[in-house]
Amino acid sequence: MDALFTEVFLTSLVLGAVTAGIPLMLAGIGEQISEKAGVLNIGIEGMMLVGAYTGFLAAYGTGSFWLGFLAGALGGLAVAAAMAFFCVRLGLSQIVIGIALTLGAEGMTALLHHFQFSQSYPRLDAVATLPIPGLSALPVIGPALFDRPPMVYLAVAVVVATALVFRFTNLGLALQAAGDKPAALDAAGVDVAAVRTGAVLATGALAGLGGAFMAEVGAGIFVPFMTNGAGFIGIVLAMLARGNPFYVLTGALIFGACLSATTALQVAGVDVPTDVIQMLPFAAVLALLVVFGRRASLPPALGSHYVRGAR
Amino acid sequence: MSALASHDHDAPAATEPVVVLDHVTKRFPGVVANDGVTVAIHPGEVHVLLGENGAGKSTLVGMLSGIQTPDEGGILVGGHEVSIDTPARALALGIGTVFQHAMLVPSLTVAENVALGGPALVRPDRRRIAEDLRRAAAEIGVSVDPDAPVGSLSLGEQQQVEIVRAVMRQSRVLILDEATAMLTPKGAEELGGLMRRLVARGMAVVFITHKLNEALAYCDRISVLRLGRKVGAIGPEALKAMGPKAATAEIVRLMFGSSAAVAAGDARPARTVPAGPAVLAVEGLSVPDDAVPVEAVTLAVAAGEILGIAGIDGNGQKQFAEALAGQRRQTSGRVLLDGRPIDALPVGERRKAGLRYVTDDRLHEGTVGGFPVALNLVLKQIGDEPFWTRGVERPATIADHARRLVSAFDVRTPGIETPVGKLSGGNIQKALLARELSGAARAVIFAKPTYGLDVQNIRATRQRIRDAADGGLAVILISTDLEEILELSDRIAVMDRGRIVGIVDNGPDARLAVGEMMSGVAA
Amino acid sequence: AEIASIAILTPEAGTDYGWNQQGVDAAKAAAAAAGIEAIVAENLGYGDVRPTLRELGEDGAGLLIAHASGYNTAAPEIGAELKIPVAIVDRPDALAAGAVADYTCSGHEGAYLAGRLAAKMSRTGTVGIVVSGEPPSWNAQSVAFAEGAKAEKADVTVRYAVIGPAAYSDAAGGKRVTEALIAAGADIIFGQGNGSSFGMLQAIETGKATDGGKVYFIDVIGDKTPIDKGNLLSSVVWDLTPVYSAMIDDVKADKFGSRNYGIKLADDSVKLLKTKQIPDDVWAEIMKIRQDVVDGKIALTPKFDADSVHAVVTQLAVAAQ
Amino acid sequence: MSSESARMTTSPPHLPRPRLGPHLHRLATVVGPVLAALVLAGLVLLALGVDPLAYYGTVVQRGLLSPTGLQASLTRMAPLLLIAAGLIVAFRAGIWNLGGDGQFLLGAVVVAALGPALVGTIGVWPTLVACLVVGAAVGAVWSVLPALLKAGQGVNEIITTLMMTFLGVSFANVLVKLAFRDPGTTVPQTRTLDVADRLPRLFDTTVSSGLLIGLVAVIGVHLLMTRTAFGLKLRVVGANTRAAVHAGLSVPKLTVAVFAISAALSGLAGAVEILGVQGNVRADWNPAYSLTVVPLVFLARFNGFATIAFVFLFSVLSIGGESAARRLGVPNYFTLVVVAILLVLLGLAEYLDQRRRLAGK
Ligand SMILES: Nc1ncnc2c1ncn2[C@@H]1O[C@H](COP(=O)(O)OP(=O)(O)OP(=O)(O)O)[C@@H](O)[C@H]1O
Ligand SMILES: Nc1ncnc2c1ncn2[C@@H]1O[C@H](COP(=O)(O)OP(=O)(O)OP(=O)(O)O)[C@@H](O)[C@H]1O
Ligand SMILES: [Mg+2]
Numbered sequence A: 001m002d003a004l005f006t007e008v009f010l011t012s013l014v015l016g017a018v019t020a021g022i023p024l025m026l027a028g029i030g031e032q033i034s035e036k037a038g039v040l041n042i043g044i045e046g047m048m049l050v051g052a053y054t055g056f057l058a059a060y061g062t063g064s065f066w067l068g069f070l071a072g073a074l075g076g077l078a079v080a081a082a083m084a085f086f087c088v089r090l091g092l093s094q095i096v097i098g099i100a101l102t103l104g105a106e107g108m109t110a111l112l113h114h115f116q117f118s119q120s121y122p123r124l125d126a127v128a129t130l131p132i133p134g135l136s137a138l139p140v141i142g143p144a145l146f147d148r149p150p151m152v153y154l155a156v157a158v159v160v161a162t163a164l165v166f167r168f169t170n171l172g173l174a175l176q177a178a179g180d181k182p183a184a185l186d187a188a189g190v191d192v193a194a195v196r197t198g199a200v201l202a203t204g205a206l207a208g209l210g211g212a213f214m215a216e217v218g219a220g221i222f223v224p225f226m227t228n229g230a231g232f233i234g235i236v237l238a239m240l241a242r243g244n245p246f247y248v249l250t251g252a253l254i255f256g257a258c259l260s261a262t263t264a265l266q267v268a269g270v271d272v273p274t275d276v277i278q279m280l281p282f283a284a285v286l287a288l289l290v291v292f293g294r295r296a297s298l299p300p301a302l303g304s305h306y307v308r309g310a311r
Numbered sequence B: 001m002s003a004l005a006s007h008d009h010d011a012p013a014a015t016e017p018v019v020v021l022d023h024v025t026k027r028f029p030g031v032v033a034n035d036g037v038t039v040a041i042h043p044g045e046v047h048v049l050l051g052e053n054g055a056g057k058s059t060l061v062g063m064l065s066g067i068q069t070p071d072e073g074g075i076l077v078g079g080h081e082v083s084i085d086t087p088a089r090a091l092a093l094g095i096g097t098v099f100q101h102a103m104l105v106p107s108l109t110v111a112e113n114v115a116l117g118g119p120a121l122v123r124p125d126r127r128r129i130a131e132d133l134r135r136a137a138a139e140i141g142v143s144v145d146p147d148a149p150v151g152s153l154s155l156g157e158q159q160q161v162e163i164v165r166a167v168m169r170q171s172r173v174l175i176l177d178e179a180t181a182m183l184t185p186k187g188a189e190e191l192g193g194l195m196r197r198l199v200a201r202g203m204a205v206v207f208i209t210h211k212l213n214e215a216l217a218y219c220d221r222i223s224v225l226r227l228g229r230k231v232g233a234i235g236p237e238a239l240k241a242m243g244p245k246a247a248t249a250e251i252v253r254l255m256f257g258s259s260a261a262v263a264a265g266d267a268r269p270a271r272t273v274p275a276g277p278a279v280l281a282v283e284g285l286s287v288p289d290d291a292v293p294v295e296a297v298t299l300a301v302a303a304g305e306i307l308g309i310a311g312i313d314g315n316g317q318k319q320f321a322e323a324l325a326g327q328r329r330q331t332s333g334r335v336l337l338d339g340r341p342i343d344a345l346p347v348g349e350r351r352k353a354g355l356r357y358v359t360d361d362r363l364h365e366g367t368v369g370g371f372p373v374a375l376n377l378v379l380k381q382i383g384d385e386p387f388w389t390r391g392v393e394r395p396a397t398i399a400d401h402a403r404r405l406v407s408a409f410d411v412r413t414p415g416i417e418t419p420v421g422k423l424s425g426g427n428i429q430k431a432l433l434a435r436e437l438s439g440a441a442r443a444v445i446f447a448k449p450t451y452g453l454d455v456q457n458i459r460a461t462r463q464r465i466r467d468a469a470d471g472g473l474a475v476i477l478i479s480t481d482l483e484e485i486l487e488l489s490d491r492i493a494v495m496d497r498g499r500i501v502g503i504v505d506n507g508p509d510a511r512l513a514v515g516e517m518m519s520g521v522a523a
Numbered sequence C: 001a002e003i004a005s006i007a008i009l010t011p012e013a014g015t016d017y018g019w020n021q022q023g024v025d026a027a028k029a030a031a032a033a034a035g036i037e038a039i040v041a042e043n044l045g046y047g048d049v050r051p052t053l054r055e056l057g058e059d060g061a062g063l064l065i066a067h068a069s070g071y072n073t074a075a076p077e078i079g080a081e082l083k084i085p086v087a088i089v090d091r092p093d094a095l096a097a098g099a100v101a102d103y104t105c106s107g108h109e110g111a112y113l114a115g116r117l118a119a120k121m122s123r124t125g126t127v128g129i130v131v132s133g134e135p136p137s138w139n140a141q142s143v144a145f146a147e148g149a150k151a152e153k154a155d156v157t158v159r160y161a162v163i164g165p166a167a168y169s170d171a172a173g174g175k176r177v178t179e180a181l182i183a184a185g186a187d188i189i190f191g192q193g194n195g196s197s198f199g200m201l202q203a204i205e206t207g208k209a210t211d212g213g214k215v216y217f218i219d220v221i222g223d224k225t226p227i228d229k230g231n232l233l234s235s236v237v238w239d240l241t242p243v244y245s246a247m248i249d250d251v252k253a254d255k256f257g258s259r260n261y262g263i264k265l266a267d268d269s270v271k272l273l274k275t276k277q278i279p280d281d282v283w284a285e286i287m288k289i290r291q292d293v294v295d296g297k298i299a300l301t302p303k304f305d306a307d308s309v310h311a312v313v314t315q316l317a318v319a320a321q
Numbered sequence D: 001m002s003s004e005s006a007r008m009t010t011s012p013p014h015l016p017r018p019r020l021g022p023h024l025h026r027l028a029t030v031v032g033p034v035l036a037a038l039v040l041a042g043l044v045l046l047a048l049g050v051d052p053l054a055y056y057g058t059v060v061q062r063g064l065l066s067p068t069g070l071q072a073s074l075t076r077m078a079p080l081l082l083i084a085a086g087l088i089v090a091f092r093a094g095i096w097n098l099g100g101d102g103q104f105l106l107g108a109v110v111v112a113a114l115g116p117a118l119v120g121t122i123g124v125w126p127t128l129v130a131c132l133v134v135g136a137a138v139g140a141v142w143s144v145l146p147a148l149l150k151a152g153q154g155v156n157e158i159i160t161t162l163m164m165t166f167l168g169v170s171f172a173n174v175l176v177k178l179a180f181r182d183p184g185t186t187v188p189q190t191r192t193l194d195v196a197d198r199l200p201r202l203f204d205t206t207v208s209s210g211l212l213i214g215l216v217a218v219i220g221v222h223l224l225m226t227r228t229a230f231g232l233k234l235r236v237v238g239a240n241t242r243a244a245v246h247a248g249l250s251v252p253k254l255t256v257a258v259f260a261i262s263a264a265l266s267g268l269a270g271a272v273e274i275l276g277v278q279g280n281v282r283a284d285w286n287p288a289y290s291l292t293v294v295p296l297v298f299l300a301r302f303n304g305f306a307t308i309a310f311v312f313l314f315s316v317l318s319i320g321g322e323s324a325a326r327r328l329g330v331p332n333y334f335t336l337v338v339v340a341i342l343l344v345l346l347g348l349a350e351y352l353d354q355r356r357r358l359a360g361k
């Protein structure tokens, strides 16, 4: 086995797991923010896809990955703004609008891709990395974790920042109140719609960033439908994480690790059907739920529109 | 109009009003909730708003606290016209409100609830908040634990927290919408003292209550609403001049437009207690619960007897009642109905055996708000003949049944197809009583049956309870309102931390004995 | 029978430099050559194409080309219903006179050459195969590629990885898996996929082999030269035009359904793409091998099932350790 | 803190007995947004340089007016209706079964394996009946875990059903590739049920009798939920769990029943799709019908008849759209955009309608 499992190969597996995990993590964190504030954001898949498209477009057009990430976040934000307007301001069904936005985003990005790129399939160059002195010299995890594009560190920083906001700020309290008992938040003088709108927009920006990461770092190219259900996995991660951002991070890495494990086994010539391995993360989570049978801890007001003065 | 408007005992006050509602009108679909109401709120006064259920009190409060905006008319604060379009605006204007229904976030601690609304990215200063909370609580003479999750507090405790929070905010105007409804008599008394102290410091207090004795005890000025209109007001001088008796009579006349005698709080009418065998017997009943487990409760009720269970809210009454009704598992003990053990039976079987339970949460447990009155009246008989034949609904039979009960129990509803949630609290309660008291009942458990009801509805409900006992049912009456217990019960048990700490016969000495047991003096 | 038009149905857009584009372009070319019309229904996905088949039949198509293995149940059924001949892939046994013919294409002969080429040119001694899924034609090419590499150099290591089930558009997955193979030592990647193959290409363009040198890509079906950045070593190029032309001729001659069709090195319907990355001497050797295959001196049998692929690559992978 | 499930919307309003007036009114609130959606999507078409009128003409022509198009639309409805029926039961009972795709697919795979195996020995009709039953049963089995977790432990069903769907899709592939594979072909797919052995077609058309099964299911479910004691029990559980407990309903049992019925209908949809149309299942096949049906059922406010109308509209759009896309050179993706715009505008219309009703008309 040692012929194959060299340091370089192991590094690549860890690196691949992280690269695959980060979009899931950003989507999961984003979804978590919405859900905490009481909005079930089913449109997240669409936000990711639009983010992937705008992110790629900007990075390709300007040559700057940073502008790409910015554009990705803005693209996700734009979809989220529609969601916020329809679901938070007007109170339309979050399910209907969420699915509509996802379908619309799939259609629109595929159409745009068809007219712009379907002959040329432009691809981006490699993203420059920012080695962290000292740590990047560690074997395997050094290059896989500490010699990565700055966006990787930033994504992890987003998780930490979100955890800090949840835990230590008035905003964190307001988010929790918006999902738990919006009427109480309103009575305390905080605009529930504003808090929820902000949460949905944050979700959009993070999902868009996740999509942009997938297009710029993960694939280096945009192709139609490329998010492939990552948004829905983000929803599952957010729901399982019971409000804790670090659980989202862990979950996303586990998903990434399962993907890398599939590849590792195949490359090593172990004949396990890919479908069986793909089932592993889901089966594992279900097994956990069966064994520990955790009570639902979703915010009580999740999914319901808040109208002041109605009961 | 002239008949309604000609009862103003209000004299111009010495102080300038801090808030004036100037001819405000608020309409809801099909209803004028406030119709050209003018009310001036003065600093240094407790201003009591009175009126029956649905009279428009909460709507008026809603406009002051930014929950509703008036369709017509204006609001003046400090003499200037303002628009209070959000709760935030109300708070900024110094108007603090304790709403009728708890407005705290259950998953946050007391201190965190108080911190809500602070600048977004700032860390709430929990220590300072906790200190402020303790200080404000001490001022009112209550104690709150700043670190307690609100979800673990009883409704009464939550209401205390809300009052403390409003006091903390140093509002110019403090509105208390039925704030005493969840308090014990002692708590209510303390709150009254607090209101007096607050107005002594120049604050204005608006106090809404259905308890006339409370109103008279603490108020400086009274405004009475009826059907959305202000039908009268009594100023400080007039109040002093009238004395409590005359004032009460006048208020009742204003509220109900008749000389209806004040029934609630009347002395207990003489009843003959039949001493028969126990219909409902509870032996050593224990019920598990995270907060307040019920431990080894033993008691028995005979046919025609009313057994009152007194106690401060949150001392296991709910758990006990639910276990009796079969909604909760018990760990040990027996429950016998007519000598037959029923503790293994599910809810439906217990009901069929004749056990009825009138829950205290009419809105969220007793009824399905979005369903019509007619269906809610058969909610506990789904699938039973004659309303369903072989599982298929018979709408005509259900409608007949509903019409009969609606008229027999005087449920005021636009129709039997009206969603029950649209009715006022009093009428929802009547519907609930209609459902539980009809058919072949043997024993009934009433949980806080008159909470939040107006005087007339309270009287009607209490009469129902008496009638039920007179009709030969065994009645358990759970209430936090000691007056109610004393008025209705034949014997009184006191529940404290999940245990029955004593049972006494009702009589002249009962009040003292029960009061001592409730406050833990006698154990 | 007379025939005025043919229709082709493809699951994805005909602009993928691959399977779909090859089908669409060839159908157009064959129709043009025969002086008839070609109706193109692209982007149909992998769902139910019966409505489209019926509609194309109603529109007068004299031959329905169902250009996806996912269509090979529906097409013969509708063909029978409408009495229109249909051409399908991946079901040679479905041959029915006047009704159904199969053109299971395998570039396995070309893939064999590609394997020979890869083994010759690999500096690290390791080559990789990345596929987005395991449809029969890719399986046949994967096996042939591995066998070719082995035949060229007995000690060559062949690494194989599937991106995931139904990962046709998973460009990020394509890149990740390709990077893993490169890290495992491969400096030449034989890639088969649709949208995902652009992810493979990106990984190759931005990655470095373990010896620090450039990584090369061997593509299938189409010719990605127009979008190449200097990493395209070759491609197993297919040309379906002769296949479709033969079908049209057979329909006209009322012989359709009497035989299946295929592509082969011999008539250049399968060929290896020459790029400037391939030194002339190497190319000359490859062409010699090509001749041997054409002449039957090298006998190749296509193996279409995934198990054969796994057996071959497992054996090779284990041998390498 | 609360064992209640997430509420997606306020619980469905109790339906008064149908009268004609409201139905016409409802129709008006559908037609308006459909027209508006067509105008909006038409603008997108113009931007793409395509004549919107020609496009819509083709959609209507191919999806609705031409005999084959209409037949295709009606056939497409069958699985959608069955899935919708399952969703109506679940959503009205307050259970957010988002696992329809997994249940559908596994039902389909097992039926595809069973059908060809049985038909030779027990004949066509017994095979069809057995397959319908088995498909429904398989769907139900795939919901047992979410049902027990929900009923017993209060684990949120959105998570568990989504997971079961991800798992189910992969598992279906494993079954096709490893267990039920047709040895006669290199393509990983199950054996094929002959056209002659499938569900009979209606009259002289290509419309599968699956349509009838779907219609019966939706109407049956509608009557079950609105006219029977069992349906009322489920609605009470959905509207207010505490009231259900108070009324003596066995919430866990009813919860399991809801999952079973809902998932069985999804599984049945899979069976009908295989027996009526496909004849076999290929590896990696996943039409993902469930996710598109969810918003339709919401827009229909869980009403069976409105659901039928929305499913029909959707089918016409997707059948006609496929055709129009090809004829006018618009990539097929455009249909997705039309559906998205339509969903948003229908939602918006419902909002405006509700506001007008609140304002007291
Ligand atoms: N949010 C609302 N929507 C519609 N109608 C309302 C609303 N709030 C109040 N109403 C109407 O306004 C009337 C006045 O209600 P309000 O709540 O002010 O009464 P109240 O005096 O506070 O009664 P209670 O003693 O029961 O608290 C009611 O009869 C009702 O019809
Ligand atoms: N959202 C609403 N829609 C319609 N009517 C309402 C609404 N909210 C309140 N009401 C009406 O307001 C009146 C009183 O409501 P309010 O909430 O003040 O008291 P309640 O809770 O119904 O009764 P109680 O004072 O006994 O608790 C009732 O007649 C009720 O029908
Ligand atoms: Mg009230």
Ligand SMILES: [Mg+2]
Residues within 6 Å of the ligand: B057, B058, B059, B100, B177
């Ligand atoms: Mg009120």
